[in-house]
Amino acid sequence: ASQAAKIGDLSRKIPGVTDLVVERVKGLPQIVVSFYRDRLAEYGLSIAEANRTVNAAFAGATAGIIYEGEKRYNLTIRLENQSRQNLEDVQGLYIHTPKGENVPLSQLADVSFKVGSNQIQRENTKRFITLAFNVRGRDVESIVNEIKAKIAKQIKLPVGYLLSFGGQFENLQAAKARLSIAVPVALLLILVLLFFTFGSIKQSLLIFTAIPLSAIGGILALWIRGMPFSISAGVGFIALFGVAVLNGIVLIAEFNRLRQSGEIDLNQIVLKGTSVRLRPVMMTALVASLGFLPMALSNGSGAEVQKPLATVVIGGLISATLLTLLVLPCLYIMFEHLKPVRFNKVAAAIVLLLMSGSAFGQSASLSSAPLSLEQVIEQAKQNNLSIQRGQYLIRQQQALQGAAHDWSNLDFVANLGQYNTINFDQQVTVTQRILNPKYGNTQLQLTREHIKGAETQLKFTANELVYAVKRAYYDYQFFLAKKQQLERLDSVLQNFVRAATLRTKTGEASSIEQILAESQLSENHFLQEQIKNDLQIAVYQLRTLLNTNELPALATTEYRKRNLVEKIETSRVAQNPLLIFYQQQIAITRQQLAVEKARRLPDFSIGYSNASLIGNQLIKGEERFFTAANRFHSAQLGVSFPIISKPFKARIAAAEMGIQAAQTQSNFQQRELEGQLSNAIENQRKSENAILYYEKTALPTANSVLQRAERAYRAGEIPYTEYLTALQYLSKARLGYLDAIAAYNKAVIAIEFLIGN
Numbered sequence: 001a002s003q004a005a006k007i008g009d010l011s012r013k014i015p016g017v018t019d020l021v022v023e024r025v026k027g028l029p030q031i032v033v034s035f036y037r038d039r040l041a042e043y044g045l046s047i048a049e050a051n052r053t054v055n056a057a058f059a060g061a062t063a064g065i066i067y068e069g070e071k072r073y074n075l076t077i078r079l080e081n082q083s084r085q086n087l088e089d090v091q092g093l094y095i096h097t098p099k100g101e102n103v104p105l106s107q108l109a110d111v112s113f114k115v116g117s118n119q120i121q122r123e124n125t126k127r128f129i130t131l132a133f134n135v136r137g138r139d140v141e142s143i144v145n146e147i148k149a150k151i152a153k154q155i156k157l158p159v160g161y162l163l164s165f166g167g168q169f170e171n172l173q174a175a176k177a178r179l180s181i182a183v184p185v186a187l188l189l190i191l192v193l194l195f196f197t198f199g200s201i202k203q204s205l206l207i208f209t210a211i212p213l214s215a216i217g218g219i220l221a222l223w224i225r226g227m228p229f230s231i232s233a234g235v236g237f238i239a240l241f242g243v244a245v246l247n248g249i250v251l252i253a254e255f256n257r258l259r260q261s262g263e264i265d266l267n268q269i270v271l272k273g274t275s276v277r278l279r280p281v282m283m284t285a286l287v288a289s290l291g292f293l294p295m296a297l298s299n300g301s302g303a304e305v306q307k308p309l310a311t312v313v314i315g316g317l318i319s320a321t322l323l324t325l326l327v328l329p330c331l332y333i334m335f336e337h338l339k340p341v342r343f344n345k346v347a348a349a350i351v352l353l354l355m356s357g358s359a360f361g362q363s364a365s366l367s368s369a370p371l372s373l374e375q376v377i378e379q380a381k382q383n384n385l386s387i388q389r390g391q392y393l394i395r396q397q398q399a400l401q402g403a404a405h406d407w408s409n410l411d412f413v414a415n416l417g418q419y420n421t422i423n424f425d426q427q428v429t430v431t432q433r434i435l436n437p438k439y440g441n442t443q444l445q446l447t448r449e450h451i452k453g454a455e456t457q458l459k460f461t462a463n464e465l466v467y468a469v470k471r472a473y474y475d476y477q478f479f480l481a482k483k484q485q486l487e488r489l490d491s492v493l494q495n496f497v498r499a500a501t502l503r504t505k506t507g508e509a510s511s512i513e514q515i516l517a518e519s520q521l522s523e524n525h526f527l528q529e530q531i532k533n534d535l536q537i538a539v540y541q542l543r544t545l546l547n548t549n550e551l552p553a554l555a556t557t558e559y560r561k562r563n564l565v566e567k568i569e570t571s572r573v574a575q576n577p578l579l580i581f582y583q584q585q586i587a588i589t590r591q592q593l594a595v596e597k598a599r600r601l602p603d604f605s606i607g608y609s610n611a612s613l614i615g616n617q618l619i620k621g622e623e624r625f626f627t628a629a630n631r632f633h634s635a636q637l638g639v640s641f642p643i644i645s646k647p648f649k650a651r652i653a654a655a656e657m658g659i660q661a662a663q664t665q666s667n668f669q670q671r672e673l674e675g676q677l678s679n680a681i682e683n684q685r686k687s688e689n690a691i692l693y694y695e696k697t698a699l700p701t702a703n704s705v706l707q708r709a710e711r712a713y714r715a716g717e718i719p720y721t722e723y724l725t726a727l728q729y730l731s732k733a734r735l736g737y738l739d740a741i742a743a744y745n746k747a748v749i750a751i752e753f754l755i756g757n
Contacts, residue, residue, distance in 0.1 A: 207248035214244035214320035221315020236312030390458035404444035427611035481559035607636035687744035
């Protein structure tokens with residue numbers, strides 16, 4: 001309430017907000033009878049006896065049975081209708097004592113009106129307070145946006161508090177969503193009809209240009225009059241498009257007629273056709289504009305709806321008429337210089353309809369066939385981001401195969417200077433280090449094991465995805481079946497309310513019967529709203545799993561249990577992709593151990609040196625002088641091996657511990673999956689027994705009881721409480737049957753997930 005008061009004070013300062021009130025619902029008045037126990041004791045009465053008298057006087061009590069041939073009726077006694085209207089009627093009711101005295105109820109109890117507890121209003125299981133206000137001189141959407149901005153800036157709502165806008169703003173948002181489909185569909189239909197009229201895509205698009213030309217005038221007219229875009233303005237645009245296209249049809253049809261009559265010069269065709277069709281085009285625009293003029297100038301009741309619509313039509317027709325007479329003839333000349341392209345009408349219509357599917361997104365799915373569970377799973381595998389991530393991980397490991405045999409860098413060393421004599425010499429050395437082959441082979445095998453690990457991880461991800469899709473799909477079907485069941489119950493309760501109302505008006509029943517019937521109907525409406533929320537949650541889950549903004553149409557069939565085709569043993573968990581993934585982790589850690597052992601083997605190096613040795617050299621006892629052009633060659637072979645083995649031993653020991661850890665994790669996961677599978681099998685058996693009970697016992701009994709109770713209630717043989725009990729018993733049985741099927745399906749889906757099916 002304090003938060004609502006703050007928001008109310010803030011909203012009052014916004015221009016256009018009027019009549020703002022914070023709605024608080026108070027408790028309802030009740031007649032409360034509080035007995036004086038000491039006075040009851042004086043007269044030898046009990047509370048049960050006094051209550052029985054009050055109940056018989058105002059609700060009625062059976063005093064016997066009347067027989068008419070084979071028919072029998074309950075003899076019911078109660079006060080007359082005029083004697084049970086006021087508080088004094090209750091206070092003046094006489095209670096018969098065991099001594100034969102009649103004592104007024106007012107002497108035995110305190111009878112008074114009392115206001116009950118405040119009613120707590122809830123919506124979607126959350127308490128709420130309504131702030132109601134009117135809007136004057138401004139549009140609803142701008143005020144709501146301003147309120148949102150100021151609340152976000154000036155008021156910090158506590159955790160758990162939500163703010164939502166309903167009323168006309170909610171209707172506006174819903175209507176905008178409908179217009180986002182209606183307007184494109186209207187434009188598509190206009191284009192299709194234009195094609196069937198002229199048989200030419202080129203001329204259809206030419207006339208279609210009248211739509212943006214008319215939209216310019218409609219938008220300018222709204223801006224000039226200071227009106228925001230509204231739903232009535234959107235409807236006005238749809239009407240405007242039709243009239244604007246009609247003017248284009250009139251003009252282009254005349255141009256085509258002149259061409260068929262033998263006129264060749266396009267300029268003459270345009271000039272003659274425009275002059276001939278000037279009057280019809282002007283008349284079409286004037287008739288519509290003058291017809292909407294009173295609506296555009298109206299200020300009475302309904303003006304807020306009429307004025308935007310008329311303003312759009314009048315402004316759009318002004319621009320459409322002028323631009324149609326000026327721009328359309330020029331475009332006609334340009335289009336006719338293009339090479340004509342003609343299509344078969346049927347084929348072109350099919351192409352246009354197919355194009356509409358890509359233009360309108362979800363609207364095309366309305367004509368597509370609903371998807372079955374298998375199709376939904378296949379679509380999820382194609383679109384889900386976790387599956388795509390797993391595929392990229394596989395490709396990443398595959399790309400790393402080329403790096404398994406890693407060659408170190410080629411060393412290139414140049415030695416320049418007086419390293420031999422006083423002369424300037426040059427020496428170039430090239431050295432390549434070669435890792436031991438076993439290390440490269442083990443590294444390659446490790447990469448292959450990583451590829452298998454990524455593949456098993458992808459299978460596990462896909463298994464989880466399929467499990468999640470099945471759960472969400474069957475939840476959607478379950479809530480849909482529950483919604484249908486509640487709707488069927490709603491029709492029965494409505495008949496019961498009508499019957500109770502009629503019985504109350506005729507004096508055959510008290511108002512309590514009508515109140516209880518209406519409360520049952522209200523409770524059913526509340527449950528239906530809850531089911532709608534559950535359905536929306538299932539839709540959000542499916543949209544997330546399918547990675548789509550709009551959920552495709554799903555096949556809706558009778559909600560049945562999912563068959564488990566074979567007997568399942570706990571040993572089947574060995575097929576679970578998660579367990580296979582952990583087994584692969586063991587293989588990866590073992591290969592890592594092999595890589596660490598291969599590190600201890602020696603590496604090799606090979607080199608080549610080319611140098612100059614300027615100066616005299618003794619060759620076979622004879623001195624010769626060598627210049628820089630004379631080169632001396634040498635080769636190098638080397639072996640490198642580790643001297644300190646402690647780091648290698650530490651890495652090998654760590655790899656061995658990794659194997660033990662992976663094996664332990666795999667064993668733990670197997671035991672856990674076996675336990676989960678055992679639980680799922682027991683839940684499946686328990687749910688199957690519950691389904692058999694409902695099918696063979698509960699549902700037939702409930703249907704029979706309701707049929708008999710309905711006939712007896714209509715014949716007046718039983719009170720409304722017994723009929724209501726039978727109705728509740730049937731509803732509970734049917735909803736329990738759906739719950740049993742849902743539990744069975746969840747168990748079967750869990751079993752399929754655990755065995756990797």
